[in-house]
Amino acid sequence: MKKTLVLIVSVFTLTLSAQQTATEDSVTLKKFYNTSLLNGKSYVWLDHLSNQIGPRLSGSINAEKAVEWGEQELKKLGLDKVWLQSVMVPKWTRGVAEYAYIETDPGKTTNVPICALGGSIATPIGGLKANVVEVQGIEDLRKLGTTAIEGKIVFFNRPIQADLINTFEAYGGCVDQRYSGAKEAANFGAVGVIVRSMNLRNDDLPHTGAMSYGDLKDLDKIPAAAISTNGANLLSSMLKLNPEIKFFMNMNCRSWKDVESHNVIGEIKGAEFPNEYIVVGGHLDSWDMGDGSHDDGAGIVQSMEVLRLFKETGYTPKRTIRVVLFMNEENGLRGGKKYAEEAQRKEEKHVFALESDAGGFTPRGFSFDCDATNFAQIESWKPLFAPYLIHQFSKGGSGADISPLKNEKIVLAGLRPDSQRYFDHHHAANDTFDAINKRELELGAATMTSLVYLMDKYGTK
Structure with missing residues (x-):
C-alpha cells in the first residue's frame, strides 16, 4: 500500500512539475513576442540597412558599410563580446x-x-x-x-x-x-x-x-x-x-581579384555552460538589384533581435549565444565556411545553429537537420508555439551559412516563413524595404528567440 501511495505521489509531483515548467516557458515566450511587437528594433534596423546602406554585393563598398554598421549596432546592445572575423571574398561588378x-x-x-x-x-x-x-x-x-x-x-x-x-x-x-x-x-x-x-x-x-x-x-x-x-x-x-x-x-560585368571582408560576430556568454555555443544568423551580403530587404536583411535583423530580446527581457542564457552576420552567402559561402573552419580550429563545441534566410514573411515554423531523439524533444515544444500559429516543424534542411557546421551531434534549424511570395522578390529589383511587413518581420524575430531560448534551456540530446 505504501509503495502504491509513493508511486501515485511521485507521478502527481512529476506531472505538476511538468505543468509548471510548461507554464513558465509559455510566459517567457509571451514576453519575447510582446517585446518584439511592442518594442522591437528589427524593423528600424532593417530600414537603415536597406535605405541608408542599400544593396550589399560581396566585395562592394556597401558591403563594408554594412559590416561597420553591424559591428556598431551589436556593440550598442552591451554584449559580452563583439568582433570581426576576416574572410576573403569574390568581387564581381555588374x-x-x-x-x-x-x-x-x-x-x-x-x-x-x-x-x-x-x-x-x-x-x-x-x-x-x-x-x-x-x-x-x-x-x-x-x-x-x-x-x-x-x-x-x-x-x-x-x-x-x-x-x-x-x-x-x-x-x-x-x-x-x-x-x-x-x-x-x-x-x-x-x-x-x-x-x-x-x-x-x-x-x-x-x-x-x-x-x-x-x-x-x-x-x-x-x-x-x-x-x-x-x-x-x-x-x-x-x-x-x-x-x-x-x-x-x-x-x-567583370570579375576582380578577391578582397578582404568580414563576418560580424557578437555573443552573450553562457552562465552555466560557456563553452557550449548556440549560433543564430543570416547573411549580410545581398545581390545588387534591389536593397536585399528579404534576402537577407530580414534574417540579419531578426538574428540581432534574438540577443536584444534576451537582454531586454532579462533572460540569462545557460550557454553562449552568438549572432553571426555572415558575409558572401550569395556567390561563394565564404563567410559560413570561414566561421566553421575557425570553430573547428578552436575546438568550439557548437550544439545548435539557427538561420533565417527565407524572407521576412509570416513565420510558419522551422525545418530541422537533426537525429530522431532531438527532433522528438523539439516536437514536444509545438504546443508552446500554437498560440502564435507556428505549427510546421519538419525534418529537412537548415540554412546555407550554418551548413558547414554540420556534424553528428549539432542540431541545425532554419526559420520557415510563408514562402508563396518570396520568389516574387528573390534576387530582383523589387527586393526592397517597402515589400517588408513590420508585424511579420517582428513575429519572425520573436519566433526565433523562442526556439533559441528552448534549445538553451533544455539543451540537445
Whole structure:
C-alpha cells in the first residue's frame, strides 16, 4: 500500500512539475513576442540597412558599410563580446545597365528586360547578337547536340513548377539551368545563355543569381543573363512563329581579384555552460538589384533581435549565444565556411545553429537537420508555439551559412516563413524595404528567440 501511495505521489509531483515548467516557458515566450511587437528594433534596423546602406554585393563598398554598421549596432546592445572575423571574398561588378532586344528582321526590334547572372563575363564590346535555340533544361542540350547549338544563344525556359506548394522545392527544381547552364551550353559551342527568371509570377523583373563556369578555360566562357518571365514568354512565342529570329544582349560585368571582408560576430556568454555555443544568423551580403530587404536583411535583423530580446527581457542564457552576420552567402559561402573552419580550429563545441534566410514573411515554423531523439524533444515544444500559429516543424534542411557546421551531434534549424511570395522578390529589383511587413518581420524575430531560448534551456540530446 505504501509503495502504491509513493508511486501515485511521485507521478502527481512529476506531472505538476511538468505543468509548471510548461507554464513558465509559455510566459517567457509571451514576453519575447510582446517585446518584439511592442518594442522591437528589427524593423528600424532593417530600414537603415536597406535605405541608408542599400544593396550589399560581396566585395562592394556597401558591403563594408554594412559590416561597420553591424559591428556598431551589436556593440550598442552591451554584449559580452563583439568582433570581426576576416574572410576573403569574390568581387564581381555588374557595370552599366544591361540591354537586350529580340530582332525579327533587320531594324525591327523589341526590347526585353535582362540582367547579368552573378559571375558572368561581359559580352564582346558592342554586344552579342545570334540566333536562339530554346531548351527546357540542361538535358535537352545533349539531345540537340553541337550541330543545333553551335554559334547560337541557348535560351533555358524551364519555369518554376507552379503546382508545388513548397516554393523552395520548386525553385530547387529549376535552378540548375541558372547555375550550370552556361558551362554546359559552352561545351556544345553556344555563344551565350539566357535563363528564364526563377519567379512564380509574370512580370518584367529579371532575377539575378550565382552562376558557375566550373572548370571551363577563360577563352571558353560565354556570357549568361537572366530574362524576365514576361520577356521569356514573349521570346518563346516569337520563336514558335519564326525560329530564325535573333537575340541581342550587351553586358559590361567583370570579375576582380578577391578582397578582404568580414563576418560580424557578437555573443552573450553562457552562465552555466560557456563553452557550449548556440549560433543564430543570416547573411549580410545581398545581390545588387534591389536593397536585399528579404534576402537577407530580414534574417540579419531578426538574428540581432534574438540577443536584444534576451537582454531586454532579462533572460540569462545557460550557454553562449552568438549572432553571426555572415558575409558572401550569395556567390561563394565564404563567410559560413570561414566561421566553421575557425570553430573547428578552436575546438568550439557548437550544439545548435539557427538561420533565417527565407524572407521576412509570416513565420510558419522551422525545418530541422537533426537525429530522431532531438527532433522528438523539439516536437514536444509545438504546443508552446500554437498560440502564435507556428505549427510546421519538419525534418529537412537548415540554412546555407550554418551548413558547414554540420556534424553528428549539432542540431541545425532554419526559420520557415510563408514562402508563396518570396520568389516574387528573390534576387530582383523589387527586393526592397517597402515589400517588408513590420508585424511579420517582428513575429519572425520573436519566433526565433523562442526556439533559441528552448534549445538553451533544455539543451540537445
